[in-house]
Amino acid sequence: MxxxxxxxxxxxxxxxxxxxxxxxxxxxxxxxxxxxxxxxSSILITRGAGQGLAARCLITNMSREPIYVSSLIADLSDGERSCKVQLTDLRDLPDDLGTDPRSAMRQGSLDTGHYLDAGHFDALIQQLAEGSEEIAADDVQSFELTVLALYGPEYLPVGARRRFDVVRETPDRVRVVPASVVTHQIHGKRERRALMRELERFM
Structure with missing residues (x-):
């Protein structure tokens, strides 16, 4: 050996x-x-304070560094038709934005662990339907919310996406159900270039 x-x-x-x-x-x-x-980046889109239309849509920054939420874009569907609507600039806001301007504008800087309250789901659906002018609020079956954000020194925007189904069990009982367990994170360059085009489209 x-x-x-x-x-x-x-x-x-x-x-x-x-x-x-x-x-x-x-x-x-x-x-x-x-x-x-x-x-x-790690951005969560979650449903809070209930399961019905009165539940709130929360956007939380779980990244290691702050992000700047630039825009919220929703893809609204009634089962047959769909349309994209920008949620950030839909409303005329008062001069006084209260104690949380970011949530009022649905836009702004989010530090690590901080969240933005985008509002009640029923109000969101109503505003999206008014913005689409094609799909009535009562006909909405699902909507996919995309968060577009700027992160650190990155040139291309980052983002996250999650779909919610509107389940109408009875006229008085409507639930908002996430279609996936987790929020899809948008990190790939191809998807981020698509986000940039979305930003340019809604400018």
Whole structure:
């Protein structure tokens, strides 16, 4: 055995060095992936304070750094037709925006762990229907809300998307049900370029 090792020292050294190199490459890749995950934005779109139309739509920044919520865009559907409506600039607001201007404008800077209250779902659906001029509020079956935000030194906007189904069990019982367990995070360059085009469209 010792004779075999001594006679194949060069081959063994190459194999050991190659193995160590592979270990370091994997280790560095894991570090890089972890760093990217830490640097990536994380925006939650959730339903709070109930399950019905009186529940509130909350947008929370779970990123490591502040974000600037630039726009909220909803894709409204009645099962047959759909249309995109910008939610941020739909309303004429008073001069006094109260104690939380961000929630009133649905726009502004959000620090880590802070949230923006976009309002009651019934009010959101009503405003979206008025903005679409095609789909009546009572006919809305679902809407997909997209948050467009600016994050750190990133040139392209980041964002998040989540769909909510409007389930009308009886005339007096209407529930707003998230279509997915988690909020879809928009990190890919192709999706972020699409967000940029959406921003330009609604400017």
């Amino acid at each position: 010792l004779e075999f090792l001594s006679s194949h020292t060069d081959i063994l050294n190459v194999a050991i060095n190659t193995g160590m190199l592979l270990v370091w490459v994997v280790y560095l890749q894991l570090l890089l992936n972890g760093y990217r995950r830490q640097r990536s």
